[in-house]
Amino acid sequence: MALKVAISHKTVYKYDRRVNLSPHIFRLRPAPHSRTPIEAYSIKIKPENHFFNWQQDPFGNYLARIVFPEKTSELSVEVEIIADLKTINPFDFFVEESVENFPFTYSEDLKKELLPYLEVTEKGPLLLDWLEKLDLTPVRSIDFLIGLNQKLYTYLNYTIRMEPGVQSCEETLDRKLGSCRDFAWLLVQTLRHLGLAARFVSGYLVQLKSDEKSLDGPSGPEEDFTDLHAWAEVYLPGAGWIGLDATSGLLAGEGHIPLACTPSFESAAPVYGLTDPCETEFEFDNSVTRIFESPRVTKPYTEDQWKAIYNLGFAVEEELQSNDVRLTMGGEPTFVSVDDMEAEEWNTAADGEHKRELASSLSLRLLDAFGKGGMLHHAQGKWYPGEPLPRWLIGIHWRKDGESIWKDPKWLASFTKTYTLPKDISITFLKTLTKYLACPNDSIIPAYEDAFYFLWEEGKLPVDVEPKDYNKKDTALRRKLGEVLEQGIGKTVGHVLPLAKSDGHWITNSWEFRSRHLFLTPGNSPIGLRLPLESLPKEPEVPSEPTAEPELFEEKPVLKAYGKELQDRIESKTSKSSAKKQPFVRTALCAEVRDDKLFLFLPPLNSAEDFLDLIASIEATAKELEIPVVLEGYEPPRDNRLEVLKITPDPGVIEVNVHPAKNWQELTDNTLKLYEEAKKSRLGTEKFMLDGKHTGTGGGNHVTLGGATPADSPLLRNPQLLRSLLTFWQHHPGLSYLFSGAFIGPTSQAPRVDEARLENLYELEIAFSQIPEDKEVPFWLTDRLFRHLLTDITGNTHRAEFCIDKLYSPDSSSGRLGILELRAFDMPPHAQMSLMQMLLVRTLVSWFWKKPYKHDLVRWGTELHDKFLLEHYVKEDIRDIVGQLNDAGYPFKLDWFDPFFEFRFPLYGMVEINSMQIELRMAIEPWNVLGEEMSGRGTARYVDSSLERVQIKVKNFTEERYSLTCNGVKIALSPTGIKGEYVAGVRYKAWDPWSALHPTIAVDVPLVFDIVDIWNKKSIGGCTYFVAHPGGRSYDTYPVNSYEAESRRINRFWDFGHSQGEATPMEMGPTTNFSGRMVEPKSASNTFVYKEVPINPEYPHVLDLRKK
Secondary structure (H helix, E strand, O other): OOEEEEEEEEEEEEEEEEEOEOOEEEOOOOOOOOOOOEEEEEEEEEOOOOEEEEEEOOOOOEEEEEEOOOOEEEEEEEEEEEEEOOOOOOOOOOOOHHHOEEOOOOOHHHHHHOHHHHOOOOOOHHHHHHHHOOOOOOEEHHHHHHHHHHHHHHHOEEOOOOOOOOOOHHHHHHHOEEOHHHHHHHHHHHHHHOOOOEEEEEEEEEEOOOOOOOOOOOOOOOOOEEEEEEEEEEEEOOOEEEEEEOOOOEEOOOOEEEEEEEOOHHHHOOEEOOEOOOOEEEEEEEEEEEEEEOOEOOEOOOHHHHHHHHHHHHHHHHHHHHOOOOOEEEEEOEEEEOOOOOOHHHOOOOOOHHHHHHHHHHHHHHHHHHOOOOEEEEEEOOOOOOOOOOOEEEEEEEEOOOOOOOOOHHHEOOOOOOOOOOOOHHHHHHHHHHHHHOOOOOOOEEEEOOHHHHHHHHHOOOOOOOOOOOOOOOOHHHHHHHHHHHHOOOOEEEEEEEOEEEOOEEEOOOOOOOOOOEEOOOOOOOHHHOOOHHHOOOOOOOOOOOOOOOOOOOOOOOOOOOOHHHHHHHHHOOOOOOOOOOOOOOOEEEEEEEOOEEEEEEOOOOOHHHHHHHHHHHHHHHHHHOOOEEEEEOOOOOOOOEEEEEEEEEOOEEEEEEEEEOOHHHHHHHHHHHHHHHHHOOEEOOEEOOOOOEEOOOOOOEEEEEOOOHHHOHHHHOHHHHHHHHHHHHHOHHHHHHOOOOOOOOOOOOOOOOOOOOOHHHHHHHHHHOOOOOOOOOHHHHHHHHOOOOOOOOOOOOOOOEEOOOOOOOOOHHHOOOOEEEOOOOOOOOHHHHHHHHHHHHHHHHHHHHOOOOOOOOOOHHHOOOOOOOHHHHHHHHHHHHHHHHHOOOOOOHHHHHHHHHHHOOEEEEEEEOOEEEEEEEOOOOOEEEEEEEEOOEEEEEEEOOEEEEEEEEEOOOOOOEEEEEOOEEOOOEEOOOOOOEEEEEEEEOOOOOOOOOOOOOOOOOEEEEEEEOOOOEEEEEEEEOOOOOOOOOOOOOOOOHHHHHHHHHHOEEOOOOOOOEEEEOOEOOOOOOOOOEOOOOOOOOEEEEEEOOOOOOOOOEEEHHHO
8 A cells, every 4th residue: 555645844933023043953854764765855944045054963863054144034944745654563673682571781882882872861759759660570672662651651641832842851740741752751761761772753743544433442633634743762672773652652653754863852853043032923834645545445445436436326227227127236245353363263164152242243233224123033054064063144134115023122132141031931931922823832842852862972981081071172062961961961951832824823733752751852053953853743643734935936915014913813812723633733933041041943934924923923922021032943934025134154254145235325325334334343354364465354245136036137037148247257357356365266166167167168158059039038048058057167056256056046946036146256345345346247237238248258278377367467458348338338447446456466566776667566376276185184175375476567678678587587578568668477486385286396485576787787676575574573463454464565575685796698498398408607706697488388478487
């Protein structure tokens, strides 16, 4: 992220008469050691008739000495500084081993050099008392300094003082009040008393308004701000001078721009000089202006850009409506914890306690935001092979007509609370419920754990293990055994009410078992999932009625008002129906107490009407008994009159299945609200790797296209739309790789249609030819034509860039939803970026609905993973798309995609050499899936992530005179079409894993890039890129935010480090394997030898250092 600012500072002294001015000293130029890069500096002083000399003081600070030969009535100084506020991590430093812990002492030689900075000038009683209160227990030096800085910050109160000079330490401590310079001087003297070298710093402080409000603590200034400031610096051997800003309690960062660093405050004053006696009027003004901001994930668009995107969305929406497209759009965004990036549940594991807490918090917020009058329902989620238990799912259900499903949210129990429940509440609740359902209560039966099974399990334990002792790390079975033994084997676990609805009445009957009691199947799932249904009578007098499969393609009547059937039952006062001559009931409603909450497990039902009736009766019961409940079990039958939003766990993330939006306004509101509520629930949208690489959540942001009902789906009504989208995406690889996650290619979660089987395009063109032209197409045809082509290389229909699993699958009604899922989208870190993606898809749908995109498919071959994994060629492809959209009447702008380029292809660094600019960016590298290997859990297939790729682009480059090399190998540059501009990719082995595709090839890092002057046989400059911290720092934790991540990336790029000596090319002989035959270079004491590798015809745009 590049952010450049202009700092403007003006100070004016107005005198009541014309006066003589002594020679003045101005310390208003950033010091040479400023860590914040200063790109430009200007100072203007009036009166203009003066003599100007730049000097440096004994400490290296810049001084402007001005002599005024004439009297004047006004003295003014104006300063402007252009600064690049690249992120600086103030904690990123090493210290010598001898000073790792405080207290420590400097070596004698170092003490001599630091003598001026060790001088103690104040020894007042208050200062000595302050020093006595400090905790000098041995601790890490950095921790001690941070603690001291914070202690001073909390001990003193801040005030603005206009008086010149600095208060003594005694005065500051006595008043407990001071300005920034008073804080700094007290800290300097404190450090010196403790034997630490310290200096006083005056400079500019720049604080910019935060893009987003902080969840914790202050969010910083409301507007961009700058002013003269003062702070202290302490010297740590190995690290150098470390800035401590006691005014804020923070360490100095990129916003602290030093002007003068001196042993004493007197020699750090910004302005020093004398005048004749007079009355003086003093004026000053400080301002900071942002002059360049690259798009960033916290602020991807300017207000004007976002307004244009937003307005275009309505124009596209108008076209969709006028053409009767009936498009709805939903999605599956994913989120991660903002507080914990280390735990397994936020990296690889699907479930975890923290994940459940945050999901529960988010569900309550989204219920209030989207589903007012709705209800929360906890159901069983997906169950994947290798996972001991099925995943959970929180559903938020509400009615599309605005009527309530559940009136009062206080009767829905919260997962984060515990409740005091009466004894036997499970049977009491079910008996009360039968009153509202108008059915008998004599069929309620208690449920017990299988005592024989758990006694058998107890008998298998080692003799030295206490059966009741268990911990979280034990297996689920071991924990369940401990719980059962602890509470007693004969204890009632819950109660079961056999329940179904038949002919408009709720019916029940008794369940009888051979063992006389209902013993649950062993496990730790809800009792509703562990009922021994196979033990019920096989052939009852009246057979059971099967649960009906909902039909989503038929018209249905308007749903009744909330509780209408319940009210009718109460008013009719009909007698409870008899269980005789009724269908045998095999489904049940179960009640149990878990974690101090009452859980109700709902049975499967035939219709939405039945479900709403049961829920209204449950709420009436909860209200009467004043007991909040948790609803779990079977979900409502799928129905077009109901809406649902689901929150589920996925490996490393929480996934939200967002309900489809009917129009652009609804889509915008839903997306912005979802991101906002997720943030309030402490869920974020970005993750970072150890080296600072910025990634999405890792869970994707799948986009779904469909209709309000399956029959309305534009994909089913017009199969040419699916063909058009497939063809356009295949023609433009940039669409796949700009929006994708880190792992791409044929074995990824969402491979392109041309990344897997080589013959796929041939077969796909045959499928295209089978779509009937200009006539009504049966819904099933679209599924049959494409089902076996839109898969990954194993035939998995779910893992495809264009997934039609839910379009019109013959398997079940849940697969016939008319939905197309675009699965290759990574999770955008900002809601506006997500909406920009959605707008692009909506625009393409609108365009192709009017004019289908029917063209031959392109055989990209290896060009896919050669050109289109480099930022330059992806941008050229997107440029082409923007041009086509503009020609079609959709005014897209290329810069709307800039945030995605910054996110997907971050800049590593830039350097200018003889007016030639070198730019180094991250490029994409597919990861190879390796063969099966043994792991702690059996066999596993690892991914070789040791191979990486960078893009290098040069401007103002003269190819006839210069060569660009990487690690001594000439890079074959490709012209971009702009004079003097060339681009190439470099593939290299970044690290050496224990198992890799080519384990014998050594690593190629660091990467040293040279511009070689062929005429003079000399490298005239270059840069160096490291894949790890060049100082050997090994990070143990992930970056806490984007600033720390950026600082880690910045540390790995040096804008220097070219190869030394005379450049001598190696001659290459003809080869068949591109490895080259080399002629020995002439002997020399200092020679830079580089060689040229023949261009690989399969990957002509990428230099592969493994072939060097």
